[in-house]
Amino acid sequence: MRMLINVPETVVADALRGIAAAHPDLTVDVENRVIIRRDAPVAGQVALVSGGGSGHEPLHGGFVGPGMLSAACPGEVFTSPVPDQMARAAAAVDSGAGVLFVVKNYTGDVLNFDMAAELAEDEGIQVAKVLVNDDVAVTDSLYTAGRRGTGATLFVEKIAGAAAAEGQPLERVEAVGRQVNENSRSFGVALSAVTTPAKGTPTFDLPSGELELGIGIHGEPGRERRAMMTSGEIADFAVHAILEDMPPRNPVLVLVNGMGATPLLELYGFNAEVQRVLGDRGVTVARTLVGNYVTSLDMAGASVTLCQVDEELLRLWDAPVKTPALRWGM
Amino acid sequence: MRMLINVPETVVADALRGIAAAHPDLTVDVENRVIIRRDAPVAGQVALVSGGGSGHEPLHGGFVGPGMLSAACPGEVFTSPVPDQMARAAAAVDSGAGVLFVVKNYTGDVLNFDMAAELAEDEGIQVAKVLVNDDVAVTDSLYTAGRRGTGATLFVEKIAGAAAAEGQPLERVEAVGRQVNENSRSFGVALSAVTTPAKGTPTFDLPSGELELGIGIHGEPGRERRAMMTSGEIADFAVHAILEDMPPRNPVLVLVNGMGATPLLELYGFNAEVQRVLGDRGVTVARTLVGNYVTSLDMAGASVTLCQVDEELLRLWDAPVKTPALRWGM
Numbered sequence: 001m002r003m004l005i006n007v008p009e010t011v012v013a014d015a016l017r018g019i020a021a022a023h024p025d026l027t028v029d030v031e032n033r034v035i036i037r038r039d040a041p042v043a044g045q046v047a048l049v050s051g052g053g054s055g056h057e058p059l060h061g062g063f064v065g066p067g068m069l070s071a072a073c074p075g076e077v078f079t080s081p082v083p084d085q086m087a088r089a090a091a092a093v094d095s096g097a098g099v100l101f102v103v104k105n106y107t108g109d110v111l112n113f114d115m116a117a118e119l120a121e122d123e124g125i126q127v128a129k130v131l132v133n134d135d136v137a138v139t140d141s142l143y144t145a146g147r148r149g150t151g152a153t154l155f156v157e158k159i160a161g162a163a164a165a166e167g168q169p170l171e172r173v174e175a176v177g178r179q180v181n182e183n184s185r186s187f188g189v190a191l192s193a194v195t196t197p198a199k200g201t202p203t204f205d206l207p208s209g210e211l212e213l214g215i216g217i218h219g220e221p222g223r224e225r226r227a228m229m230t231s232g233e234i235a236d237f238a239v240h241a242i243l244e245d246m247p248p249r250n251p252v253l254v255l256v257n258g259m260g261a262t263p264l265l266e267l268y269g270f271n272a273e274v275q276r277v278l279g280d281r282g283v284t285v286a287r288t289l290v291g292n293y294v295t296s297l298d299m300a301g302a303s304v305t306l307c308q309v310d311e312e313l314l315r316l317w318d319a320p321v322k323t324p325a326l327r328w329g330m
Numbered sequence: 331m332r333m334l335i336n337v338p339e340t341v342v343a344d345a346l347r348g349i350a351a352a353h354p355d356l357t358v359d360v361e362n363r364v365i366i367r368r369d370a371p372v373a374g375q376v377a378l379v380s381g382g383g384s385g386h387e388p389l390h391g392g393f394v395g396p397g398m399l400s401a402a403c404p405g406e407v408f409t410s411p412v413p414d415q416m417a418r419a420a421a422a423v424d425s426g427a428g429v430l431f432v433v434k435n436y437t438g439d440v441l442n443f444d445m446a447a448e449l450a451e452d453e454g455i456q457v458a459k460v461l462v463n464d465d466v467a468v469t470d471s472l473y474t475a476g477r478r479g480t481g482a483t484l485f486v487e488k489i490a491g492a493a494a495a496e497g498q499p500l501e502r503v504e505a506v507g508r509q510v511n512e513n514s515r516s517f518g519v520a521l522s523a524v525t526t527p528a529k530g531t532p533t534f535d536l537p538s539g540e541l542e543l544g545i546g547i548h549g550e551p552g553r554e555r556r557a558m559m560t561s562g563e564i565a566d567f568a569v570h571a572i573l574e575d576m577p578p579r580n581p582v583l584v585l586v587n588g589m590g591a592t593p594l595l596e597l598y599g600f601n602a603e604v605q606r607v608l609g610d611r612g613v614t615v616a617r618t619l620v621g622n623y624v625t626s627l628d629m630a631g632a633s634v635t636l637c638q639v640d641e642e643l644l645r646l647w648d649a650p651v652k653t654p655a656l657r658w659g660m
Contacts, residue, residue, distance in 0.1 A: 002521040002522045002538065002541075002558075002630045003521070003596060004521060004561050004564065004592050004596040004597070004599070004600050004630075004631070004632055005560070005561050005596055005599060006560045006561045006562055006599070006603075007560070010599075011595065011596070011599060012595075014561065014598070014599030014602050014603070015595045015596075015598040015599045015602070016598075017599075017602035017605075018586075018597070018598030018599050018600065018601035018602035018603075018605070018620065019598050021601060021602060021605040021615075021618055022586075022598070022601055022618040022619070022620045054595055055593070055595060057593065057594035057595045057598070058594055062594070077595075191332035191333070191334060192332045208332065211332075228332075230335070230336045230337070231334050231335050231336045231344065232336055234334065256348075256352075260591070260593050260594075261590070261591035261628055261630075262334050262628070263385070263387065263590050263625065263627045263628055264387035264388055264392070264590075264622070264625065265341065265342075265345045265384055265385060265387045265407075265627065266333060266334040266335055266341070266345075267334070267348070268344070268345040268346075268348030268349050268352070268387070269334070269335060269336070269340075269341060269344030269345045269347075269348050270334050270348065271348035271351060271352055272344050272345070272347035272348035272351060273336075273344070273348075275347075275348070275351040285351075288351055288352040289352070290348065290352045292594070292622070295593065295594065297593045297595065298591055298592070298593055298630065300332045300334075300591075300628070301334070302334055322658075327657055327658060328652075328657060329660075330659075
């Protein structure tokens with residue numbers, strides 16, 4: 001245990017108090033675990049609500065603000081939030097234009113967001129959903145039926161959020177979100193296991209000198225375990241796995257994402273290798289983002305997400321955004 | 331070794347290639363190891379140049395851009411850059427209004443920036459320097475005579491950078507930088523040791539279940555080693571150590587900084603405790619920043635920096651900035 005915490009039981013509540021103190025633009029309901037942009041509901045705009053287990057910060061709370069999410073609902077660490085949280089968030093942010101739920105494809109999240117949609121609809125709120133399932137590494141896993149939702153969540157939340165900020169109607173914002181997901185693919189690797197506060201020991205055994213190819217964001221198993229590879233070899237493996245599944249015809253957005261404990265120095269070096277492979281394969285890069293965005297607590301490792309964009313999606317990606325973790329143009 | 335690298339020898343060059351690919355607003359000279367804002371020199375503006383050993387990213391390269399640094403010079407990991415780098419950077423960014431060197435107080439950096447200043451002055455460039463020495467934990471260390479420069483570097487670079495962006499003259503930008511440093515104090519803790527690529531094993535031995543109070547950003551020893559403490563106890567210790575040295579009369583900027591491998595979930599929880607202690611001590615908080623900004627590769631832990639600000643310094647802190655790691659208002 002090398003954790004900067006009080007006790008495992010209060011980790012999420014403590015973090016919410018810390019988010020509230022740092023970000024006066026957000027309203028944080030610590031008791032009910034909902035993070036809301038302070039100016040919600042925004043008249044005439046569709047509201048975006050997301051959420052999921054804690055431990056992936058800045059996802060989702062760090063993406064709440066103008067141009068992205070209207071609200072986020074954090075669950076316990078690696079555990080889905082409950083339907084009441086999302087329903088409460090939907091009620092708080094709905095302006096009458098409807099609410100889009102952005103849901104990562106994990107069994108618990110899917111079930112709970114479905115129930116939340118029913119609860120919200122019972123209150124007269126119009127709800128649509130986008131399911132994010134971008135991870136090409138495995139189908140079905142410890143937490144998932146079908147493909148897992150990982151790095152593409154950032155692209156869906158940013159781009160659909162921009163469409164909502166322009167006043168586009170719910171069916172259009174939903175369509176944009178689906179388009180982003182359908183055009184996104186991810187692949188991740190772990191160089192170390194992850195330790196949750198409640199367990200206090202690594203959730204799986206990854207001997208020093210080995211890596212797990214195709215890891216999920218909860219440390220669930222990937223495709224295979226190998227002896228340590230170089231940054232260049234990992235980039236080759238990850239990018240080829242993605243391109244095999246989705247050979248892009250259009251330029252791509254690139255997310256080189258740290259899992260939490262890999263230094264930024266190494267992430268930038270890895271980005272150089274990812275760009276080399278993309279260049280060799282003739283893929284045009286429109287924008288690149290490097291950093292820790294969709295993390296797995298203290299796991300060392302990284303993931304690559306590519307999102308194929310047309311002019312409209314690129315325009316929405318570039319649109320102003322003002323959140324704790326992603327901010328430009330305002 | 332759980333590093334996402336090719337070989338230790340190319341870690342810095344690889345990262346520079348990755349920075350170049352991700353940030354088209356920056357010009358990266360990989361061979362000479364200089365990162366420059368693309369629109370430099372900016373007519374009528376003092377230029378800020380900083381640098382230091384690599385391994386503290388996003389410091390300093392991530393702080394290059396309008397409203398902050400004009401250029402950054404990364405050395406090898408935990409090793410000062412050489413005078414030629416800073417002199418080259420100064421020549422590239424000087425508009426004729428002069429250059430301010432922002433130097434963290436480590437023996438090698440101080441010496442090399444002094445030599446760089448002489449080289450630049452020989453070329454007719456007017457140079458001033460601000461030494462950052464904010465760490466209250468220890469005086470003199472493995473790398474330092476006097477106090478170490480740590481988290482306050484971010485405040486000095488942002489606030490002096492804003493003064494420069496307004497067209498303030500060199501002596502005034504220098505004075506602002508000195509004022510920020512004099513009004514800043516930091517204290518850091520390590521929950522794990524740091525591993526450099528070249529060494530491949532932890533640089534010191536920190537048994538699981540212990541922490542080092544007053545750690546430096548290279549893993550150099552702090553004040554004392556203790557059995558693991560709670561987040562609240564660590565906040566008490568760190569904030570009291572700072573306030574003992576500088577009882578602020580004015581509001582403060584708060585930086586709750588991760589050392590690299592501590593999850594953002596924990597940093598926000600730690601921030602809640604830091605804010606609690608400040609509240610108990612009657613200190614008014616003007617702004618809070620939480621994240622990994624002045625890191626120590628894969629070290630787990632955090633540091634607290636307080637910067638006491640008057641209205642003018644707060645105005646400069648809030649001024650627009652556009653860099654990879656710190657961005658608002660543009």
